[in-house]
Each structure stands twice: as structure tokens, then as C-alpha cells.
Amino acid sequence: MKKAVLFDLDGTLIDTAADFIRIIQAMCKAENKPIIDADAIRAQVSEGARAMLQLAYPDISPQDEKFTHYRQLFLTEYENNIAVESRLFQGMPELLSLLEEKKIPWGIVTNKPRYLSERLLKALHLDQRCAVLVCPEDVKNTKPDPEPMFLAAQNIDIDAQDIIYVGDHPRDIDAGRAAHMYTILAAYGYLPHAHKDDLTVWQADSIVHDVPSLQHSILKQI
Missing domain, CATH: 1.10.150 (DNA polymerase; domain 1)
Structure with missing residues (x-):
């Protein structure tokens, strides 16, 4: 699990x-x-x-x-003006609360610069809830390299193979797979046009098209 x-x-x-x-x-x-x-x-x-x-x-x-x-x-x-209109995706507040209730730590591995990531999380009152935040400045090699995935796993003291990674870009899935994580493709996200035609070629373990489906997929694994 x-x-x-x-x-x-x-x-x-x-x-x-x-x-x-x-x-x-x-x-x-x-x-x-x-x-x-x-x-x-x-x-x-x-x-x-x-x-x-x-x-x-x-x-x-x-x-x-x-x-x-x-x-x-x-x-x-x-x-x-980092969060004038930015919000958690619909259904995500409930998912994060559910993970916290189940004592399942959640965190972020992103290619977004740390100063912007931290500012965004603080604006949305997520900075104290996030168990780990890994940004490009923290590693030598960013996604699709698995280095940031392994660093995140190390920081929360959980083996990478025991972690689920959710992303909306091929590099997310590539990085997760390279770290032997269970990967979920968030097809509700900002899929690059060049990679939208056949999502199966991303080789994610699961593909979801909305957050309720994401929650269902996660619950099956935890």
C-alpha cells in the first residue's frame, strides 16, 4: 500500500x-x-x-x-499578484483533507522556482499543510530526471516505491516512473498539445480526467 x-x-x-x-x-x-x-x-x-x-x-x-x-x-x-484567480482544482480541498485525515503525507515536486512556489502556497494557505516541497533549486537535475522525486521521498522518510506521483506533463510521468513511484496522469490539467492525442503512450499507471476520479484512484492504492 x-x-x-x-x-x-x-x-x-x-x-x-x-x-x-x-x-x-x-x-x-x-x-x-x-x-x-x-x-x-x-x-x-x-x-x-x-x-x-x-x-x-x-x-x-x-x-x-x-x-x-x-x-x-x-x-x-x-x-x-500571484493568486488573484488561482485556486485548488475543484474537489482538491476535499482530497487533501481526506489524505490528512488518513495520516497520508502529501507534498509537491515542481519545476516552478521556489520563490514563486512558496509565495503561491502561502497565498492559498497550503504552506503549513504541505509535507515537502521540492523545486529546481534543490537539485542538480530537474524532472524528467528522478532526482527531485528521490529527494522528496528522502525528506519525508518514505521509500520512493511507496509513493504516488500525480502530474499533467510527460516529464512528470517519466520522473515518477524512473523513481519507481505509482504514477497518475492528471488529464484534467494543462496537457501539452503535442502530447494529447494518445495519453496511453505516457505509460502512466492510471489516467484520470477529474479530481473525484483522482481521489478514487488514490484510495485504491492507500
């Missing part, structure tokens, strides 16, 4: 897309540029700020100083 549950952050545990959409579209409006479609932005959330900004500024190289300027504007606005 599994003894802990780890989540990816954006698109798996917390629905953060609305805040990214708000900022990118506001930047477009400020420069009278075509407004980027919300679904297009949502599909790039898991790829980070650079990928989202490239939707708005496709003609500017990421190495260009102007692109760096826009990236800093984006990150500053996000940091200062």
Missing part, C-alpha cells in the same frame, strides 16, 4: 492558468497586439514563462534583451 502522495503544482494541484492568461493578455493589450487565445496560453503553462511569452512575442528571440525585459515584467506582475 502507498504511504504518501506527491503532486506537480501548476495544472495538477492548483489551477493557476487564469492568472497567467490574465497577465499575458494584459501585456498584449498594452501594446495593441493580437490577444492570445486563453487555451493556447493554458497549453503552455507547464512549459514555463518563456513558452507563454513566445506566444505573445513570436518575432523576438528569447536571447534578445527585449525578450528578457518582457519576461521580467511578466514575472514581477505574477509575483506581486
Whole structure:
């Protein structure tokens, strides 16, 4: 039986897309540029700020100083207003409470920078409930490498093979599988367009399309 549950952050545990959409579209409006479609932005959330900004500024190289300027504007606005619309996915508050009632620790392994991850968790009053938070700064190799998974397991003193990992990106499932965790693909999340056609090729142990289904899948393992 599994003894802990780890989540990816954006698109798996917390629905953060609305805040990214708000900022990118506001930047477009400020420069009278075509407004980027919300679904297009949502599909790039898991790829980070650079990928989202490239939707708005496709003609500017990421190495260009102007692109760096826009990236800093984006990150500053996000940091200062990090949870205007971001919320736990519907059904997730109940799932986290259930895990806590069952004394099953839950935590986060994310590629989101620590300063933003901590600020987001604090804004949503999750920082004191989360048993472990592993961010890129904590490891030499980020997901899809299993290093952050093993670090999280070590920090909560539970063998990796006794942990469930939930994510919405191929690198999440790859990292979980490489660490011999039980992997669950959160198909309700921000699936990259290039990887949406056949979710079975991700080779996750389970695929769920909403949080109630996720809860059912987890309960079967704990």
C-alpha cells in the first residue's frame, strides 16, 4: 500500500492558468497586439514563462534583451499578484483533507522556482499543510530526471516505491516512473498539445480526467 502522495503544482494541484492568461493578455493589450487565445496560453503553462511569452512575442528571440525585459515584467506582475484567480482544482480541498485525515503525507515536486512556489502556497494557505516541497533549486537535475522525486521521498522518510506521483506533463510521468513511484496522469490539467492525442503512450499507471476520479484512484492504492 502507498504511504504518501506527491503532486506537480501548476495544472495538477492548483489551477493557476487564469492568472497567467490574465497577465499575458494584459501585456498584449498594452501594446495593441493580437490577444492570445486563453487555451493556447493554458497549453503552455507547464512549459514555463518563456513558452507563454513566445506566444505573445513570436518575432523576438528569447536571447534578445527585449525578450528578457518582457519576461521580467511578466514575472514581477505574477509575483506581486500571484493568486488573484488561482485556486485548488475543484474537489482538491476535499482530497487533501481526506489524505490528512488518513495520516497520508502529501507534498509537491515542481519545476516552478521556489520563490514563486512558496509565495503561491502561502497565498492559498497550503504552506503549513504541505509535507515537502521540492523545486529546481534543490537539485542538480530537474524532472524528467528522478532526482527531485528521490529527494522528496528522502525528506519525508518514505521509500520512493511507496509513493504516488500525480502530474499533467510527460516529464512528470517519466520522473515518477524512473523513481519507481505509482504514477497518475492528471488529464484534467494543462496537457501539452503535442502530447494529447494518445495519453496511453505516457505509460502512466492510471489516467484520470477529474479530481473525484483522482481521489478514487488514490484510495485504491492507500
